[in-house]
Amino acid sequence: MKTPPLSPELEALLAPHRGILPLAPSVEARALARAAAAESLEAGAARVIARPLWAFAVAAGIVLVAGAGAYAARGWIGGPPSPRQVHVAPSSAPRAPAVVSDPPEAEAPATMTQETPRRRRMVRKTSTATAAPTNAELQLLRDARQDVTRGDFARALAVIAEHVRRFRNGGLVEEREALRVKSLAGLGRHEEAHRAAAQFHARFPHSVFLSTFERMNEADR
Amino acid sequence: MIRKDPVLEAYQQEISYVFHALRWLGARPQEIEDLAQELFIALRRSWPHFDSSRPLRPYLFGVAFRVVSMQRRKRKREVTFASLEIREGGPGPDDALQAKQARATVMRALERIPLRRRAVLVMHDLEEVPMKQVAVALSIPLFTAYSRLRKARKELEAAIRRTGGEASKP
Numbered sequence: 235m236k237t238p239p240l241s242p243e244l245e246a247l248l249a250p251h252r253g254i255l256p257l258a259p260s261v262e263a264r265a266l267a268r269a270a271a272a273e274s275l276e277a278g279a280a281r282v283i284a285r286p287l288w289a290f291a292v293a294a295g296i297v298l299v300a301g302a303g304a305y306a307a308r309g310w311i312g313g314p315p316s317p318r319q320v321h322v323a324p325s326s327a328p329r330a331p332a333v334v335s336d337p338p339e340a341e342a343p344a345t346m347t348q349e350t351p352r353r354r355r356m357v358r359k360t361s362t363a364t365a366a367p368t369n370a371e372l373q374l375l376r377d378a379r380q381d382v383t384r385g386d387f388a389r390a391l392a393v394i395a396e397h398v399r400r401f402r403n404g405g406l407v408e409e410r411e412a413l414r415v416k417s418l419a420g421l422g423r424h425e426e427a428h429r430a431a432a433q434f435h436a437r438f439p440h441s442v443f444l445s446t447f448e449r450m451n452e453a454d455r
Numbered sequence: 456m457i458r459k460d461p462v463l464e465a466y467q468q469e470i471s472y473v474f475h476a477l478r479w480l481g482a483r484p485q486e487i488e489d490l491a492q493e494l495f496i497a498l499r500r501s502w503p504h505f506d507s508s509r510p511l512r513p514y515l516f517g518v519a520f521r522v523v524s525m526q527r528r529k530r531k532r533e534v535t536f537a538s539l540e541i542r543e544g545g546p547g548p549d550d551a552l553q554a555k556q557a558r559a560t561v562m563r564a565l566e567r568i569p570l571r572r573r574a575v576l577v578m579h580d581l582e583e584v585p586m587k588q589v590a591v592a593l594s595i596p597l598f599t600a601y602s603r604l605r606k607a608r609k610e611l612e613a614a615i616r617r618t619g620g621e622a623s624k625p
Binding site for chain 2: 238
């Protein structure tokens with residue numbers, strides 16, 4: 235198959251743009267620093283992930299076996315039902331008078347059987363919306379914060395990018411985005427910092443970090 | 456001091472090209488540095504699969520294409536963020552050179568072409584990469600690459616006409 239030639243108009247339009255414009259030295263240096271930071275970060279993350287994998291597998295196995303054992307034991311042992319159990323699943327067996335004569339609990343089963351699944355569903359929904367921060371997430375943001383404190387803003391941005399990749403909707407998004415604003419401002423990328431700050435303000439209108447941004451703004455002036 | 460490893464070295468050599476490719480693929484100026492970093496991470500992961508007997512630039516362009524595509528998908532999901540974007544007010548930079556204007560015209564026209572087809576057009580008609588390599592770099596059949604090129608050229612011509620018309624309006 236042969237490529238059809240470009241029309242003369244398109245050729246004339248595209249020809250001047252075939253060369254590659256060299257980057258500004260500062261941009262190039264920044265990009266290389268970020269690449270180097272990303273590389274060291276990746277290597278570190280790989281080490282952290284590789285080590286506890288077997289430990290996690292063993293722990294998960296133990297929990298599973300223990301859980302299955304407990305569940306099976308509950309069924310086998312049975313044991314005398316507690317007063318609450320008697321009300322939830324009434325049986326034909328004769329009951330102790332003290333339990334039967336307890337009217338508020340006797341009414342409970344009908345409402346409980348209807349409400350429990352809904353409540354469970356609601357709990358599950360909220361737990362996904364606000365993910366609790368994990369140790370790895372905390373560690374990553376701690377690194378970013380230390381980089382900001384040290385003044386290594388390029389590395390901080392690399393760590394922040396890694397956080398976005400691994401914990402997009404993690405429990406520390408607010409802290410991450412605040413660090414992004416500080417890092418951008420620290421690198422002198424004021425326009426981007428302002429943009430990030432505006433996005434932050436819209437996303438977290440009641441954040442305690444907003445006052446910090448205002449102070450940064452005043453300092454800029 | 457930057458540690459010398461082959462991926463970083465290759466990236467360092469081609470850093471201007473990386474930025475150039477990202478720009479042609481329609482990355483926003485404020486995103487380019489972040490995307491370049493993501494490209495480096497992707498490159499590092501895919502490096503074992505890179506055939507060193509082949510030229511590096513088409514491969515880099517393929518990685519850039521994937522990174523930009525992923526970025527666009529993310530941007531589509533984040534509707535609230537996209538709508539929050541602040542317009543950069545004030546006049547543009549002072550260097551109103553003709554070459555820059557022409558570049559901007561081409562860029563505006565390219566923006567009207569869907570990314571998949573634009574990647575083929577930029578690679579072949581601007582980077583002058585042979586079609587076989589274009590197909591390999593973008594992981595598409597050769598026939599698909601040709602059909603995308605044909606369509607992209609038509610779209611570019613139409614877009615140029617349209618942008619030219621809009622520019623000539625008072």
